[in-house]
Every structure is written in structure tokens, then in C-alpha cells.
Amino acid sequence: METLEPKHLVLPLTGAATADATLTGGKGANLARLIDAGLPVPDGFCVTTAVYDRLVADAEIEALIADLEDVDPTATGRQRALAGELRDRLRERPLPADVREAIASAVDDDAVYVARSSATAEDLPSASFAGQHETELELEGLEAVLDAISACMASLFTDRAVAYRATNNVPHGDVSMAVVVQRMVDADASGVLFTADPTSGRRTVASIDAAAGLGESVVSGTVTADNVRVDRESGEILEYRVGDRDESNDGRSGDSQRGRVLSDEQVTTLVSYADAIERLFDTPQDVEWSVADGRLWVLQSRPITTLFPVPSPPPDDDALHVYYSFNHRQGMTESMPPLVADYWRRVTATTLGRVVGYDLPTGPVSTTAGGIVYMDVTPLVRSDRLSARLFASLEEVDRAAIPPLEDVRERRGDELADISLLRGVSPTRTLSTAGRLLPAVGRSILAIVRGLVSRSYEGVPRRSREWADRLAERLIRGVRGGETHRDRIRILLETYEEIAFEGVTQAFKLWNVYVYRAALKRLCPGADEEFEALGRGLRENVTTAMMLELGDVTDVARDRPAVEQALSDGRDLEEIREVEGGEAFVAAFEDFLDEYGFRAPAEIEFSRPRYREDPSPLLETVRASLETGERGDHRRRVDRLEAEAEAAIERLERRAAQAAFGSIRRRLVRPFAARYRSYLSMRETPKYALSQLLDETRHQVLAAGEYLEREGGLDDAADVWLYDFDELLSALASPAEPIDVDLDARRAEHRRNRQLRAPRVIASDGEIPRGAAADTDVDGLVGTPTSDGIAEGVARVVHDPGDAALERGEILVAPHTDPGWTPLFLNAAGLVTDVGGVMTHGSLVAREYGIPSVVAAEATREIDTGDRIRVDGIRGVVEFLEDG
Structure with a gap:
């Protein structure tokens, strides 16, 4: 770093130089801005990063920092050893004479300081580093201040700070340290104020913790504060x-304030300061404050980095809106x-415009927060009739979203925006859409009637997959017909409208599923176990077919010992090709990739x-299957499930025969069940087509x-994902x-978003409603049963199927x-x-493959790999077993 002039070694807590975080660090720069804004901050000075740069200008220290940079973050022992050595070396380095002289001129021997x-x-907005470095209190005299400054400089390498930087991808050599020295406030009371409610996320509610004396007890959590x-x-x-x-009260005017740390007036003043700081x-x-002799002091302020972002763009009115996560709906x-989130935000809005007839952007909109796409469901939640329908639909796809939506409706219903679901509907567009959809509706009704009297249903799964392949091929051909990269990206954005529309028309054929299911339930009421079995062993489902074909590839390896050994050794495809039998295995594997390589x-x-x-990930699944399975296991499993479905049909026939008009009822069961299973097999083909288009979208964006x-508009091609689509088209x-976009800020924001846990439901003011907690005495988790049966085994927690194989x-x-997770189901x-x-992908495949499944919020946090658990897909319970 460039050597600074002596006047920059120590700076007062005012002025433009002090507000430069590269000189005074995050805390010092923030304090300078607070003072310049007229807020009450204790007097002091800042020892700048120029002093730190002198301290680390030593060959041994520089070598230690370089070594620390190269340590794997998981090697915590080595990391701690290097950090400790760096702290010792920095503490041993004396402050230069001119630095000591500058500090001495700023220190009053009669004052007490804090460093x-x-x-x-x-x-920083993306990483607060709160509590990672040192604070030294009650410093009296120059030598105490100097020692504290050295300790604070060395604390850049505390174990926790080093680990925090590694977690947040902050290079150790890119960080420097300054030290703020202030007169210590002899506080009567201290605490922290959050300008947003830290528990609910609501941005319009401030939360204050206050305790008598110094604020360290509040920050450290050693007292229960007001x-x-x-x-x-x-x-x-x-x-x-x-x-x-x-003793407690609601704090309204006129209530007793005995025993309280803060008066109403102090609370009001403190919140007014906090409002100014947030602006x-x-x-x-997150504001630290103290009260001394009745005067309020602001000690420091930092961004709250744990809040989930507020949906953006915000609504165009002042009322409350509530949003449901498109991502959670998609699992x-x-x-x-940013580019992917922008794509899905556009897709959801465009689909409404194309299929429902909204004249966007005045109709219901989608928005984003934290890299998640959210749909505005305010008109649905506000309406008695529509909310009932919304909650009924969520029962099958995301039951856990119902309690928070009910919570908003019951608690804040009067605040919800009074908007109609029909707002923005264009009669012309609606009629046009209806005109396009009516033929598809007519064909679907005709198909139902024809299916009742013919065997046309038998080819439905095959025809549906052929439809998906033809549609994807035609759309991809259109995209590739664009003359320039810009043309192809533009066509991609237009193409989704058509695949969405075609998906809707194809979905009309799924009416057959509901027609035959309803008919069977009328013929055989109360046969839930049989209906569960009817949904299993659907070998013509595109996802089940993929699992079966991967199992066939595994058997190719199983028949060739050298290939099996190469897989066990973790060799890649080219290395496997060289061993005996490797050509046959690689050919089978590449055939599989030709068919399904667009999935992920x-x-x-x-x-x-x-x-x-x-x-x-596929090779890992093959390897794991080889270790524990036998040849043909995968096909025998589907055969068994088909046999169970046949047995269920026979039981349904017997049940129907016992009811009124039994002989007629019995004759209807088998043909209805066959049709039900056939149409059920086609339900994932629209997504199968979409996945091919997404593969092409990825290819075009990367290109x-x-x-x-190559042209100089980007330093790194991978940064293209940090644009939105308008920006990409402009570029x-x-x-x-290069276009005017702060890619470094976008990159840091995306990194931070990946560390947050996205909520299913969020309000426009940032509140994350929780809903009522489940009431149960079970030693485990209570959730939603999504696939019948009970299984016991060792848990394997997997966040990325590319990083783990399931035994x-x-x-x-x-x-x-x-x-894309389907290969793991082979061994689960x-x-x-x-x-x-009940109707999301994992649950569907689990049922088809005969695997018990439960959806339980926070499962990946509560369950550890190696725990022995019981999954009860009948009651919706995950129990921890004592021998785990």
C-alpha cells in the first residue's frame, strides 16, 4: 500500500479523511459520518490503517499471512495455529515513534478511554464482523491506550475473525485494521437498538434492549435486558x-415506569436518532448507545446483516402486501x-399475462428478495372465498405455507391492500386467451369421453413424452436461429410464453387423473391405502424411466470387475474408458447422457x-449402487410396485362388489384404475420439456x-450471471x-443471500410471519406425510447432490x-x-418408487448425518431412534 503522510497516522473523528473506510475502517468511517450528521458521539480519534500497514511490513509476518491464505478453511487446527502466531508477532512489534508521538498528543491524561x-x-452491509475483533475498556493513561491499540491491531487475526473471513470469502491479505479511541461514557444505562424487528424482520418496528450500566452486558448476553x-x-x-x-407493562402514556431502564421520552429520543442513522x-x-447524566450518546452503528431483504420492487401503494415464494412452490x-431470479420473475409475470389475460404491469406482479422470486398473493389472502381455495391448493404442494399466510390474514388483515384479483385484467387479452385455450379444453373433454369407450389411454405416456421432445426441439431450433447473441437471448425471453401456454394446454389432459380418481373414490370410498398403491410403479413416467435407465448403466459396470474397481477408485470417464470393459460402460453412460444430460x-x-x-453426481450414484446392490434391483423394485398396484386393484374390485350395484361397480374399477395410472404417468412431461429449454438458456447465456x-465488456465470463436480462441485452x-453495473457489489450481495434462509412467506414491510407451531410430544419432527410407509435407517443430509452419494x-x-436429485432415490x-x-416432485417420485417420505420444516438443521431415524410417511413424523 502507498505510504501515507504522518498527518494520516492519527485522525480526529471528523472530516472527509476519517470517513474514508480504507483509512479508518468500517467503524471509524461510520462514526465520522454520524458526527458530521450532528449525532451525539463521544470525542476521540482514530489510529489509521497506515499504522497497521507499517506493523505488517515485515517479511515473516507477510509470509505468515500468505500461508494463512493458502490454508483450507476446514483445516481449523492449522488455521488457529497461524492466527495465533500472527497475533503474537503483531503484539511484539512496537508502535513506531512518530505514531506514539501522534497518539500522545491526542490523549488527555485525566480522561478514561475505550479502544x-x-x-x-x-x-459492511454484506458482513458485519460484529464481535470478531477486540474492544478494550476503561483505559487510563498513555501506556494503557498504546497497549490497547496494539491489542486491537493484532485482533485482526483472532480465531473467530479469521474463520469469519474464510466463511465470507474475504482474503486475509486484503483486510487492514484501524483503531478508534474515544472518551469512555460513564453510563447509567446502555444497550442496543435495531431499526428493524430482529425476530420478525418487520422494518417499521424498532427493538431496543436496555440495561443499567455499561453496554457490554447487553451485547454479551450476560443479563436479561429490558x-x-x-x-x-x-x-x-x-x-x-x-x-x-x-413487572411489565405496555408502555403507553400514563402507565407506571418504575423499575424501567428507559423513560418514554428517552425511548422516543433514541428512536428518532435511530431513524436519522438509518436514513x-x-x-x-444495529446501534449501540449509552445514557449518562440524562444525555443519550451514540457509540457505534453497523448494518444489520442477518435480515432477509425486503421484496423489490416494492408495491406502488402504502398498504401491506403479502408474498409467497415461487421457489418454495418449485421445491x-x-x-x-440476479440473472436467474430476473428470468423467473419475468416468467411468472409473463405467464399471468399470456394465460390469464392480465395487462401487465398493472396486474398482479412477482418480485424478488434475497435471490428468491415471490408472488403477490394479497388479493387471495384478503378474500374469505379465495383464501380458502388458496389454502386448499397448498395442502397438496406446500402445507407449511398455510400457517404463516393464515397468521397474516388474522393478525394484519385490516392492513392488507384492498386490491382485486381482477385488477389489470384486459378483456381483449382474456378473450384472445380463451379463444386459444378453448380448442385444447374441447380436445381434453373429448379425450376423456373417448377414453371411456376405447383403449386410447394406453399410449398417453409415450405420446406425452413425444410431445415434450417435439416442443423443446422446435423452441430450441427457434432460439438457435437468432443471428446474434443478443437476438438469441431476446428470443429466449419470448419463448417461455409459448412453453408456458403449451404446458397449460397439456395440463388439461391431467383432468383425466382427477376424473378417474374421483370416480374410483365414489366406487370404493375409504380405500386410501389402495389409492396410495395405485400411484406407484409407473415405469413410463419420465423420471422413473430415467432412474431405471441409470440402473441399467449400473448393471453394465456390475458385469465388468475392472470398471467396478475404477468407479470405486473415483476415476473419471476417460480413465474408466482405458480399463477392461471400460468402452462398453462409457458408451452406455454416454447414451444415458444423450437422453438425460440436460437435467441437473x-x-x-x-x-x-x-x-x-x-x-x-451420476457416477457417484453408480458407485454407491455397486457397493450395496445387486444386478437388476432397480427393475425388480418397479416390478414389485406394479404387483402391489395390481393387488390394490383386486382389493378395490372386491370392495366395490360388496356395495350396492356391486357387479356394475366391480366391472368399472379395473378400466378406471388403468386409465388413472396411465394419465398419472404423464404429469411430469411439461417440466421435462421445460428442462430442455432451460439447458439451452444456460448454454446461450454462457456463450x-x-x-x-472476448470483446472486453466483461473481465470474467461468469459475471454474466450478475446482470439482469435488460442489462445483458444492453451489454x-x-x-x-462495460455497462454501469457494480458487479463487485452484486457478487457480495449474492454471496450473502446464499447464507440466508429464505422464508416461504414475507410481507412488503419485511415481516416474516411464522404461524402457530406444531403441538406434539414426539421425540422428533412433525411434518406433512407425502408418501405412505415406514422406514428406519441412517440419515444422510445432502445439500448438493453433486457432493454426496447415498448408500x-x-x-x-x-x-x-x-x-435432478432422482439418481439418489435409487438407494434411498x-x-x-x-x-x-403431496404433489411436489420428491413426494411424487417417492410414492412411485415406494419410498416413505415426510416434509418437515428445518429437517436439514435438526437432523445430522449419521443419526438413526424412523420416517413415518403415514403420520408425517420423523423420529430419532435411541441407538443412533
């Missing part, structure tokens, strides 16, 4: 809870990069590699990124000129599943997911 570390990677919740918009004290005693930094703040809860785990997140790009890198219009008999515990004895429902 706070202020790193350049501290108090807690105050304040409505920032009205100024009303919503609640005042007194700590460490039973200054334009993000929710994919990880944060998506978390398929809707198309920035992730597809199987044809990274086949390692555009490489083109921009492609002038590929040699036969293990229970797969995952945040979600989609078709049971399934537990954080999100999903």
Missing part, C-alpha cells in the same frame, strides 16, 4: 418488557443469481451445471458471457463497453428435491425434505 478495533472489512418495541411510523411504544423481574446509511442499523429454496439438481437454477457438463469477455448491444438403505434428508430407504407437499 475499539475498526477493520476495513467490518460493519426490551422495548416501538412502531416507528406512529411513535407508539407497542410493548415494554422489564428484564430480570416479573444516513440507507439500510437497517428449490437456495438463492439464485435444482433444475430451475440454470446457472448450475447440467449432467452433461458435470456427470460426477453471451464468453462473447462479452450485448455494445459488447466492448443403499440410508434415508435421504434434503432441503428439497427435483428431477426414505426421504425427508424441508419443503414440499
Whole structure:
């Protein structure tokens, strides 16, 4: 770093230089801005990063930092040893004479000081580093201040700070340290204020923790502080809870204030300061404060980095809106990069416009928060009739979303925006859409009638898959027909409208499923176990077919010992090709990739590699199957499930025969059951077609990124995922000129979003409603039963199917599943997911493959790999077993 002038070694806590975080760190720069804004901050000075740079300008220290940079974050022992050595070396290094002289001129021998570390990677919107570095209190005299400054400088390498940087991908050599030295406030009371409610996320409610004396006890959690919740918009004290005693009141004017740390006036003043601080930094703040002799002091302020972002763009009115996660509905809860999130935001809005007839953007909209796409369901939740229908539909796809939506409706229903579901509907577009859909509706009704009297249903799964392949091929051909990268990206955005429309028309054929299911339930009421069996062993389902074909590939390896050994050794395809029998296995594997290589785990997140790009998850599944299975296991399993379905049909026939008009009822059961199973087999073909288009979308986006890198518009082609689609189109219009987008900030934001846990439901003011907790005495988790049966086994928690293989008999515990996870089902004895429902992919495949499954919120947090658990897909319970 460039050597600074001596005047920059120590700076007062005011002025433009002090507000430069590269000189004074995050804490020092923030304090300078607070002072300049007129807020009451104790006097002091800042020892700048120039002093730290002098301390580390030593060959041995530089070598230690370089070594620390190269340590794997999982090698915690080595990491701690290097960090400890760095701390010792820095403490041993004396402060230069001119630095000591500058500090001496700023220190008053009669004052008591506090020294706070202020790193350049501290108090940032994406990483607060709260509590990672040292604070030294009650410093009297120059030598005490100097020792504290050295200790704070060395604390850049505390074990916790080093680990925090490694977790947040912050290079150790890129960070520097300053130290803020202030007069210590002899506090009568201290605490922290959050300008947003940290428990609910609501941005309009401030939360204050207050205790007598210094604030360290509040920050460290060693006392139960008073807690105050304040409505920032009205100024009303919503609640005042007194700590460490039973006495409490609601804090309204006229109530007793005995025993309280803060008066109403102090609360009001403190919140007004916090409002000003949040406006200054334009993000929710965590403010430390003290009261001394009746005067309020602001000690420091940092961004709250644990809040989930507020949906953006916000609604165009002042009323409350409530949003439901599109990602949770699709069973994919990880944060998506900006380009992918923008794609799905456009897709959901465009689908409404195309299929429902909305004249966007005035109709219901989708929005994003934390890399998750959210749908505005306010008009559905507000309406008695529509909310009942919404909750009924969620019973089958995401039951866990119902309690938070009910909570908002019951608690804040009067605040919800009074908007109609029909707002923005264009009569012209609606008529046009109806005109396009009516033929499909007519054909579907005709197919139902024809299916009753003919055997046309038998070819439905095959015809449906052929439809999907033809549609995907035609759309992809249209995309590739674009002359330029920009043309092809534009066509991609237009193409989704057609695949969405075609998917809707294809979905009309699924009416057959509901028609025949309803008919069978009328013929054989109360036969839930039989109906469960009818949905299993559907070998013509595209996902089940993929599992069977991967099992066939496994058997090719099983017949060739050298291939089996090469897989066990973890060799890649090219290495396997060289061993005896390797050519046959690789040929079979590549045939599989030709058929299914466009699929991937978390398929809707198309920035992730597809199987044809990274086949390692498939090879891991083959390897795990070889270790514990036998030849033909996969096909025998489906044969067994088909036999169970046949037995269920026979039981249904006997049940029907015992009812009134039994002979007629009995003759209807088998043909209705055959039709039900046939149409059930086609339900995943629309997504099968979509997955092919997403594969092409990924290919075109990557090609555009490489083109921009070649032309000079991007330094790294992978940064293309940080654009939205409008920005990408702009960049492609002038590929040699970088567009005005802060890619570093986008990258940091995406990294932070990936560490957050996205909620199913969020309000426009940031509140994350929870709903009522389940009431149960079970030693385990209570959730939603999604596939019948009971399984016991060792849990395997998998967040990324590319990083783990499942051994036969293990229970797969995952945040979600989609078709890309399907290979793991070959060995799973049971399934537990954080999100999903009866009709989501993992549950469907689990039922078809005869695997008990349960959806239980927080499963991946509560269950550890190696736990022995019982999955009860009948009651919806996951129990921990004592011998785990």
C-alpha cells in the first residue's frame, strides 16, 4: 500500500479523511459520518490503517499471512495455529515513534478511554464482523491506550475473525485494521437498538434492549435486558418488557415506569436518532448507545446483516402486501443469481399475462428478495372465498405455507391492500386467451369421453413424452436461429410464453387423473391405502424411466470387475474408458447422457451445471449402487410396485362388489384404475420439456458471457450471471463497453443471500410471519406425510447432490428435491425434505418408487448425518431412534 503522510497516522473523528473506510475502517468511517450528521458521539480519534500497514511490513509476518491464505478453511487446527502466531508477532512489534508521538498528543491524561478495533472489512452491509475483533475498556493513561491499540491491531487475526473471513470469502491479505479511541461514557444505562424487528424482520418496528450500566452486558448476553418495541411510523411504544423481574407493562402514556431502564421520552429520543442513522446509511442499523447524566450518546452503528431483504420492487401503494415464494412452490429454496431470479420473475409475470389475460404491469406482479422470486398473493389472502381455495391448493404442494399466510390474514388483515384479483385484467387479452385455450379444453373433454369407450389411454405416456421432445426441439431450433447473441437471448425471453401456454394446454389432459380418481373414490370410498398403491410403479413416467435407465448403466459396470474397481477408485470417464470393459460402460453412460444430460439438481437454477457438463453426481450414484446392490434391483423394485398396484386393484374390485350395484361397480374399477395410472404417468412431461429449454438458456447465456469477455465488456465470463436480462441485452448491444453495473457489489450481495434462509412467506414491510407451531410430544419432527410407509435407517443430509452419494438403505434428508436429485432415490430407504407437499416432485417420485417420505420444516438443521431415524410417511413424523 502507498505510504501515507504522518498527518494520516492519527485522525480526529471528523472530516472527509476519517470517513474514508480504507483509512479508518468500517467503524471509524461510520462514526465520522454520524458526527458530521450532528449525532451525539463521544470525542476521540482514530489510529489509521497506515499504522497497521507499517506493523505488517515485515517479511515473516507477510509470509505468515500468505500461508494463512493458502490454508483450507476446514483445516481449523492449522488455521488457529497461524492466527495465533500472527497475533503474537503483531503484539511484539512496537508502535513506531512518530505514531506514539501522534497518539500522545491526542490523549488527555485525566480522561478514561475505550479502544475499539475498526477493520476495513467490518460493519459492511454484506458482513458485519460484529464481535470478531477486540474492544478494550476503561483505559487510563498513555501506556494503557498504546497497549490497547496494539491489542486491537493484532485482533485482526483472532480465531473467530479469521474463520469469519474464510466463511465470507474475504482474503486475509486484503483486510487492514484501524483503531478508534474515544472518551469512555460513564453510563447509567446502555444497550442496543435495531431499526428493524430482529425476530420478525418487520422494518417499521424498532427493538431496543436496555440495561443499567455499561453496554457490554447487553451485547454479551450476560443479563436479561429490558426490551422495548416501538412502531416507528406512529411513535407508539407497542410493548415494554422489564428484564430480570416479573413487572411489565405496555408502555403507553400514563402507565407506571418504575423499575424501567428507559423513560418514554428517552425511548422516543433514541428512536428518532435511530431513524436519522438509518436514513444516513440507507439500510437497517444495529446501534449501540449509552445514557449518562440524562444525555443519550451514540457509540457505534453497523448494518444489520442477518435480515432477509425486503421484496423489490416494492408495491406502488402504502398498504401491506403479502408474498409467497415461487421457489418454495418449485421445491428449490437456495438463492439464485440476479440473472436467474430476473428470468423467473419475468416468467411468472409473463405467464399471468399470456394465460390469464392480465395487462401487465398493472396486474398482479412477482418480485424478488434475497435471490428468491415471490408472488403477490394479497388479493387471495384478503378474500374469505379465495383464501380458502388458496389454502386448499397448498395442502397438496406446500402445507407449511398455510400457517404463516393464515397468521397474516388474522393478525394484519385490516392492513392488507384492498386490491382485486381482477385488477389489470384486459378483456381483449382474456378473450384472445380463451379463444386459444378453448380448442385444447374441447380436445381434453373429448379425450376423456373417448377414453371411456376405447383403449386410447394406453399410449398417453409415450405420446406425452413425444410431445415434450417435439416442443423443446422446435423452441430450441427457434432460439438457435437468432443471428446474434443478443437476438438469441431476446428470443429466449419470448419463448417461455409459448412453453408456458403449451404446458397449460397439456395440463388439461391431467383432468383425466382427477376424473378417474374421483370416480374410483365414489366406487370404493375409504380405500386410501389402495389409492396410495395405485400411484406407484409407473415405469413410463419420465423420471422413473430415467432412474431405471441409470440402473441399467449400473448393471453394465456390475458385469465388468475392472470398471467396478475404477468407479470405486473415483476415476473419471476417460480413465474408466482405458480399463477392461471400460468402452462398453462409457458408451452406455454416454447414451444415458444423450437422453438425460440436460437435467441437473435444482433444475430451475440454470446457472448450475447440467449432467452433461458435470456427470460426477451420476457416477457417484453408480458407485454407491455397486457397493450395496445387486444386478437388476432397480427393475425388480418397479416390478414389485406394479404387483402391489395390481393387488390394490383386486382389493378395490372386491370392495366395490360388496356395495350396492356391486357387479356394475366391480366391472368399472379395473378400466378406471388403468386409465388413472396411465394419465398419472404423464404429469411430469411439461417440466421435462421445460428442462430442455432451460439447458439451452444456460448454454446461450454462457456463450453471451464468453462473447462479452472476448470483446472486453466483461473481465470474467461468469459475471454474466450478475446482470439482469435488460442489462445483458444492453451489454450485448455494445459488447466492448462495460455497462454501469457494480458487479463487485452484486457478487457480495449474492454471496450473502446464499447464507440466508429464505422464508416461504414475507410481507412488503419485511415481516416474516411464522404461524402457530406444531403441538406434539414426539421425540422428533412433525411434518406433512407425502408418501405412505415406514422406514428406519441412517440419515444422510445432502445439500448438493453433486457432493454426496447415498448408500443403499440410508434415508435421504434434503432441503428439497427435483428431477435432478432422482439418481439418489435409487438407494434411498426414505426421504425427508424441508419443503414440499403431496404433489411436489420428491413426494411424487417417492410414492412411485415406494419410498416413505415426510416434509418437515428445518429437517436439514435438526437432523445430522449419521443419526438413526424412523420416517413415518403415514403420520408425517420423523423420529430419532435411541441407538443412533
